[in-house]
Amino acid sequence: MKTRVLGIAALVAVLVTVYVALAIVPPDRNQGDAQRIMYPHVASAWLAYLSFGVTALSGIAWLWKRDLRFDALALAGAEIGVMFTAFAIWGGMMWGDPVWGVMWQWEDPRLTTTALLLALYVGYLLLRRLTDDPERRATRAAIVGVVAAVDIPIVHFSVEWWRGLHQTATIGSPDRILDPAAPMAFVGTLLGMLGAFTLAWLYLMIRRYQLARAEMRNEESARRVTLRRARTAEAAQ
């Protein structure tokens, strides 16, 4: 019931903030309406970091505690993180074309390291399909999830460490987001969309975790049935 209320709250928050971003907040003086893409683009990027962070921490927790609930949480983070990374890349391409004149540039460190992040966690999801043994799968996935997370700070700080097309960080840069010169309408809309998308993320994480746990129980049931049949066949011989 609580999760359903969270889902309804997230839906309302996303719809309201999208309406504000598209119809209420004025266009940017230099970039025009294309700048409106910044709101879901930044929110998606933030949630990609958060999701993969959850995957890495849950992977460490699995390696330490050997509790499959941590593996379920890690899987939820990876799948939802892949989705938000794809949204961030797509939003960036749609914003980049009218503003930079190109959708994509492989020489740009932020773009390339983000593409690498997407590839690493798609690989994580594919790796999970290689074995049916839940413990072996969880251990392999945890190692990949933790190693892949090294790319998260590289993505974030790439705009500070190397030169490229992409602007410097918005999130984690108080000078930028709390700049008194930044119109409050822009900052408020960005923070509103960050909050709305984070609510939606929380709802999806809970549902995806529940799905992972149900799938684990189904796998366990199927294994027990196979074992029982094998024993019955053995006894009949």
Place this chain on the structure above:
Amino acid sequence: MDDAGYVIAAYGVIVGGLGLYTVTLWRRLRAARDRDDEAR
């Protein structure tokens, strides 16, 4: 609106994608829970 095509494409894919993923997740969860109930 300037660059309306880009803005619509960006919001359409992101918000539409969120909605589509949510609906797919509900269906997957229902199917998994049905199998779970059958097994019990």
